[in-house]
Amino acid sequence: MESTDPVRVAAAGDRFVVPSLITAAIHHEMDEHPCEVRELALAEGAGDAEEELIKALADAEVLVTRGGPVTERVLAAAPELRLVVVCRGGPVNVDLDAAKAHGVRVCRAPGGEAAATAEFTLGLMLAALRRIPEAHAFLTRQGGWQGPASPTYEHAGPELEDLPVGLIGHGAVGSRVARALCAFGARVMVYDPYVRGEVHGLRIGSLDDLLRRSRVITLHAPLTSGTRGLIGARELAVLPRGAVVVNAADGELLDEDALCDALESGQLSAAALDTYAHEPLPPDSRLLALAPRLVLTPRLGGSSRAAAEKAAGIAAEEVGRWVRGEPPAHSLA
Structure with missing residues (x-):
C-alpha cells in the first residue's frame, strides 16, 4: 500500500499496552508517512467492548490492539479495515476465519515479553527456594523478628549455585533463563527435542x-496437544523427593491436582506458579490452601513496562511494513 494519504489507525489499548504507547510507536515508525491515530482504552472483559471497537474502527484501515474482541460482527462493521496487529504472541482475541473472509491481514507481536517472563521465572524460583514470601509474612504479619535472626537448618533453603536445575523448553524464554542460571552457577540441564544446535547447559x-x-524444574514449553498435561503425577514421582516446580509458561502444561498431591505428601518441597489451567484462579482452588509452600502470582510474568513498550514497537513495525508494501514478519491470516 504505497500512498501519500494519511493511514487511518485505531489504537485500542488496555491497562497494560496503553493507547498512548501504541500511538507513540506508530508515529515513530511512520515518521515519513502521515497517519491519523484514534485512541481507545478497552477494559478487558467489558461487555460493551465490541460496540466501542466498532465505533473506533469507523473508516479505520488498521487496528492495533492487545485484547480487543475482533469478532465477525466487528469485522463486518469495519469495511475499510485491512490490517489487524495484536500486541501479543498469540491472537486469541481475533476470529481468524472471519478476518480471512473479510480480506483482513492479521499479524502478531511475538517475543516482546520474553525477557520479562524469564526474569520473573527466576524471581519465582528464588522466592520458592529461599522461602522469601514465607519470611515476609513471618516478619510483617506475625511480628516474628523479636531478636537476632537465627534461621534453622531445616527452614533454610538451598542455593542456586551447584543446584541441578532442569529446563523443559529452550525457546525465547527458556534460553534466557538458562543463561541467567548459568551465571548463578547452577548446574543447568535442558530437555527440548525441537531445538537444534547448542543450548545453555547440558x-x-x-x-x-x-x-x-x-x-528444580522450570517449564518453558509451548502449549500443544502433545504438551498439555506434560507434567502429571507420574512425572512428579520421578523427581527426587523434596524437588521444586516452577511454571510461568502455561498452566495447562501442569496437572494441578497432581501438584497439590505432591506438595501435600512432601514429594515436592515447594512450587511457584504464575499461570493456571483456569484463570482467574477459582476461589475454591486447592492451590490456595497450600501457601507458603506454594508461591502464587496472577499471571504477571510478562508484565514489565519494557515488555509493553516492546509489544507496541513490534506491532508498529508490522504497520510500517504494510504501509510500505513489504511482506509481514509475523502474519497469521
Whole structure:
C-alpha cells in the first residue's frame, strides 16, 4: 500500500499496552508517512467492548490492539479495515476465519515479553527456594523478628549455585533463563527435542532423565496437544523427593491436582506458579490452601513496562511494513 494519504489507525489499548504507547510507536515508525491515530482504552472483559471497537474502527484501515474482541460482527462493521496487529504472541482475541473472509491481514507481536517472563521465572524460583514470601509474612504479619535472626537448618533453603536445575523448553524464554542460571552457577540441564544446535547447559535426551537429575524444574514449553498435561503425577514421582516446580509458561502444561498431591505428601518441597489451567484462579482452588509452600502470582510474568513498550514497537513495525508494501514478519491470516 504505497500512498501519500494519511493511514487511518485505531489504537485500542488496555491497562497494560496503553493507547498512548501504541500511538507513540506508530508515529515513530511512520515518521515519513502521515497517519491519523484514534485512541481507545478497552477494559478487558467489558461487555460493551465490541460496540466501542466498532465505533473506533469507523473508516479505520488498521487496528492495533492487545485484547480487543475482533469478532465477525466487528469485522463486518469495519469495511475499510485491512490490517489487524495484536500486541501479543498469540491472537486469541481475533476470529481468524472471519478476518480471512473479510480480506483482513492479521499479524502478531511475538517475543516482546520474553525477557520479562524469564526474569520473573527466576524471581519465582528464588522466592520458592529461599522461602522469601514465607519470611515476609513471618516478619510483617506475625511480628516474628523479636531478636537476632537465627534461621534453622531445616527452614533454610538451598542455593542456586551447584543446584541441578532442569529446563523443559529452550525457546525465547527458556534460553534466557538458562543463561541467567548459568551465571548463578547452577548446574543447568535442558530437555527440548525441537531445538537444534547448542543450548545453555547440558542437553538431556529424555524428559524422565531430566526429571530424575533435577532438584528444580522450570517449564518453558509451548502449549500443544502433545504438551498439555506434560507434567502429571507420574512425572512428579520421578523427581527426587523434596524437588521444586516452577511454571510461568502455561498452566495447562501442569496437572494441578497432581501438584497439590505432591506438595501435600512432601514429594515436592515447594512450587511457584504464575499461570493456571483456569484463570482467574477459582476461589475454591486447592492451590490456595497450600501457601507458603506454594508461591502464587496472577499471571504477571510478562508484565514489565519494557515488555509493553516492546509489544507496541513490534506491532508498529508490522504497520510500517504494510504501509510500505513489504511482506509481514509475523502474519497469521
